[in-house]
Amino acid sequence: MDMQTVKELLSILNEMYPVSLSEAWDSSGLQVGSLSWPADRILIALEPSIDTIHEAIEANANVLITHHPLAVTGIYGIDIDTYPGSVVAKALKENIAIISIHTQADAAVGGLNDFILQQLGAFNQIAPLSPSETEKGGLGRIAFFVTPISVEEFKKTISSVFMYDINRFSLPKETIRLSSIAICAGSGSDQIPAFLKTVADVFITGDVKYHIAQELLYKKRGIIDVGHFGSEIFFLPMLFQHLTEKFSKEKQDIAIFVTKNEKSPFSSNEL
Numbered sequence: 283m284d285m286q287t288v289k290e291l292l293s294i295l296n297e298m299y300p301v302s303l304s305e306a307w308d309s310s311g312l313q314v315g316s317l318s319w320p321a322d323r324i325l326i327a328l329e330p331s332i333d334t335i336h337e338a339i340e341a342n343a344n345v346l347i348t349h350h351p352l353a354v355t356g357i358y359g360i361d362i363d364t365y366p367g368s369v370v371a372k373a374l375k376e377n378i379a380i381i382s383i384h385t386q387a388d389a390a391v392g393g394l395n396d397f398i399l400q401q402l403g404a405f406n407q408i409a410p411l412s413p414s415e416t417e418k419g420g421l422g423r424i425a426f427f428v429t430p431i432s433v434e435e436f437k438k439t440i441s442s443v444f445m446y447d448i449n450r451f452s453l454p455k456e457t458i459r460l461s462s463i464a465i466c467a468g469s470g471s472d473q474i475p476a477f478l479k480t481v482a483d484v485f486i487t488g489d490v491k492y493h494i495a496q497e498l499l500y501k502k503r504g505i506i507d508v509g510h511f512g513s514e515i516f517f518l519p520m521l522f523q524h525l526t527e528k529f530s531k532e533k534q535d536i537a538i539f540v541t542k543n544e545k546s547p548f549s550s551n552e553l
């Protein structure tokens with residue numbers, strides 16, 4: 283079988299996490315490299331950083347797939363001495379393609395939010411907080427427990443699942459048991475209006491501001507900040523699992539590695 287190209291890998295990724303589900307401001311897709319380059323040794327990471335490029339070199343990888351793109355605000359020049367130019371230069375020099383799968387990985391059915399929910403309990407109904415108008419999936423999720431869970435028990439679950447960042451709980455004293463929860467991995471505060479329209483007892487996301495937690499308390503609604511990194515780190519095992527399943531089904535000889543060196547800037551916890 284011919285060696286898989288970046289183009290073929292992108293089309294596989296698009297089947298799993300359709301680009302049409304990505305946000306308008308996002309810049310997912312091929313960040314650096316060529317569609318014609320080989321793509322049979324893949325390193326998965328959160329950030330396209332000099333450190334993860336070095337990890338890719340050590341693993342002899344020819345593709346680095348990251349959750350975050352190089353930039354979402356636009357790159358207006360390539361200065362190879364500063365980020366992100368340094369990463370672009372190093373990747374090109376080493377013939378390593380960089381692909382980003384960002385907001386479509388959150389929004390896709392079976393994507394990041396669904397993957398995290400699998401670890402938070404048994405649910406009998408899961409739906410997007412902000413459904414896509416064009417296809418299945420959408421931003422955030424609301425999930426209804428098969429059996430309502432006590433706040434104390436759920437706090438233990440949160441602490442055991444979200445182990446790689448700092449967790450902060452803001453829960454109204456009136457909340458004793460949780461029947462449903464909402465989640466948006468990453469920086470999901472823009473989904474709070476959608477959360478408030480639901481019956482979900484608590485919203486799980488990262489990057490929560492003090493005043494947002496305070497405002498939600500007045501409304502007797504809970505929020506748990508599990509960190510931007512803490513929630514998105516699940517991108518690594520999710521993509522590893524999805525790609526492994528895909529390639530083993532098609533009997534393709536593709537090597538997949540996961541970064542071992544990334545950690546939250548806010549935590550000293552090791553992966």
Ligand SMILES: [Zn+2]
Pocket residue numbers: 350468469510514
């Ligand atoms: Zn993010």
